[in-house]
Amino acid sequence: MESNNKNLNNNQTSISYKPLKDKNIIFALTGSIAVFKAIDFIRKLKGLGAEVFPIMTKGARKFITPLTVSALCGHKIKEFFLEDQDPDISHIKLSKEADIVLVAPASANFIAKAATGICDEILYAVLLATRAPVIIAPAMNSFMFTHPITQANLETLKRLGYTIVESPVGDMACGSKGPGRLASWEIIKEEILKSICEQTLQDKNILITAGPTREPIDPIRFISNRSSGKMGFELARVARRRGAKVHLVVGPVSLEPPYGVKIYKIETASQMLDTVLSLLPKMDIIVMAAAVADFTPSFYNEKKIKKGQNVNKLTIDLVKTPDILLEISKRKKEEQIVVGFCAETEDLKDNAVKKLKNKRLDLIIANDVTRAGSGFDVDTNEVLIIDKNESILHLPLLSKIEVSEKIWDKIESLL
Numbered sequence: 245m246e247s248n249n250k251n252l253n254n255n256q257t258s259i260s261y262k263p264l265k266d267k268n269i270i271f272a273l274t275g276s277i278a279v280f281k282a283i284d285f286i287r288k289l290k291g292l293g294a295e296v297f298p299i300m301t302k303g304a305r306k307f308i309t310p311l312t313v314s315a316l317c318g319h320k321i322k323e324f325f326l327e328d329q330d331p332d333i334s335h336i337k338l339s340k341e342a343d344i345v346l347v348a349p350a351s352a353n354f355i356a357k358a359a360t361g362i363c364d365e366i367l368y369a370v371l372l373a374t375r376a377p378v379i380i381a382p383a384m385n386s387f388m389f390t391h392p393i394t395q396a397n398l399e400t401l402k403r404l405g406y407t408i409v410e411s412p413v414g415d416m417a418c419g420s421k422g423p424g425r426l427a428s429w430e431i432i433k434e435e436i437l438k439s440i441c442e443q444t445l446q447d448k449n450i451l452i453t454a455g456p457t458r459e460p461i462d463p464i465r466f467i468s469n470r471s472s473g474k475m476g477f478e479l480a481r482v483a484r485r486r487g488a489k490v491h492l493v494v495g496p497v498s499l500e501p502p503y504g505v506k507i508y509k510i511e512t513a514s515q516m517l518d519t520v521l522s523l524l525p526k527m528d529i530i531v532m533a534a535a536v537a538d539f540t541p542s543f544y545n546e547k548k549i550k551k552g553q554n555v556n557k558l559t560i561d562l563v564k565t566p567d568i569l570l571e572i573s574k575r576k577k578e579e580q581i582v583v584g585f586c587a588e589t590e591d592l593k594d595n596a597v598k599k600l601k602n603k604r605l606d607l608i609i610a611n612d613v614t615r616a617g618s619g620f621d622v623d624t625n626e627v628l629i630i631d632k633n634e635s636i637l638h639l640p641l642l643s644k645i646e647v648s649e650k651i652w653d654k655i656e657s658l659l
């Protein structure tokens with residue numbers, strides 16, 4: 245039996261997303277107090293499907309025990325040279341089998357040695373021997389981090405093609421404040437997933453809209469809808485992982501914005517229109533996943549509308565908002581690709597095809613928002629992807645990130 249969305253737990257998704265399935269990750273921990281945070285990354289990497297092979301430098305072993313790390317990974321800590329009379333040279337075998345090498349936290353000492361090629365522990369030998377992407381997440385006191393030597397060493401590692409994860413500014417274990425903190429899991433995860441993604445959208449400028457708009461009635465009240473921004477945010481994450489420069493125009497939502505994309509916050513449909521049109525000329529692809537209000541109050545009351553005695557009814561006149569997609573289609577250059585979404589409660593396909601034609605779109609993504617697990621404020625969606633020839637691809641209920649991957653695959657086929 246189908247249930248309405250409002251009966252579902254918002255964070256509930258029975259569909260697991262395993263983008264690191266069959267991937268071998270060498271996870272190296274070095275001597276930094278932030279190593280305690282990185283312990284949690286093991287569970288998260290495994291949650292994404294990865295096989296995690298741990299390495300610990302001597303420094304890391306001063307902060308936590310190898311037993312904790314190996315127990316969580318389900319693999320012994322790799323040691324230099326022969327282990328258990330294993331005829332394979334462990335660091336070479338490990339390097340060959342690795343899909344990614346992650347160093348988190350990366351201490352100043354590690355960064356200095358890695359930049360010079362010093363090779364006195366297994367981690368450094370692995371770095372020299374591997375041809376897998378290397379991701380380094382620094383963590384140290386901010387004076388050590390900003391020291392010209394550390395910065396020069398990081399530049400060297402960047403030049404070698406390593407990904408250096410941005411280190412956020414914040415409170416340090418030593419009591420000072422500044423850059424040098426270990427990046428959050430969200431940021432490290434995005435860099436890992438980007439490193440294994442083919443860069444099929446490299447340097448494309450992509451405009452995505454997400455979330456609801458909010459149409460004010462008075463200083464207290466507004467008209468809006470149930471869009472959470474999840475669909476648009478996942479589209480932005482996947483595009484960024486594939487190398488795009490993402491511009492995300494977003495209405496009022498409570499989610500943390502995706503990492504590595506440019507955010508433009510708006511409130512009303514008319515503000516969304518202005519922002520979108522100002523960005524339009526430089527964009528290659530435009531995807532309108534936002535739930536834009538179709539109507540807005542014809543009049544904004546500067547003061548709160550009072551209940552008043554004997555007033556049992558209030559009528560608010562609404563006028564149509566600008567149709568942003570239609571305005572885009574009128575102005576768009578031949579080579580720009582425009583993708584719309586369509587939220588329906590009945591006749592999904594027919595209504596979607598009408599919108600595809602009326603708004604002159606290259607593609608439309610249609611979701612029936614009355615279906616369980618689909619549409620507003622859930623982590624999953626079931627959609628139809630319809631192109632100009634009305635050929636239809638039906639995606640079953642999937643996580644919104646997987647839906648986004650399939651949508652980008654389809655958009656890329658139009659490039």
Ligand code: PMT
Pocket residue numbers: 454455470471472473474475476513532533534535536537538565566567568569570583584585586587588599611613619620621622
């Ligand atoms: O944000 P989530 O909680 O993850 O929910 C995702 C979603 C349900 C919002 C998303 O999947 C979705 O369907 N977005 C479009 C919702 C919508 O407004 O559909 P529509 O059928 O009313 O509009 C059709 C298209 O025209 C949309 O691309 C919309 O952005 C656009 N539009 C609508 C009105 C308007 N004035 N200008 C527009 O450009």
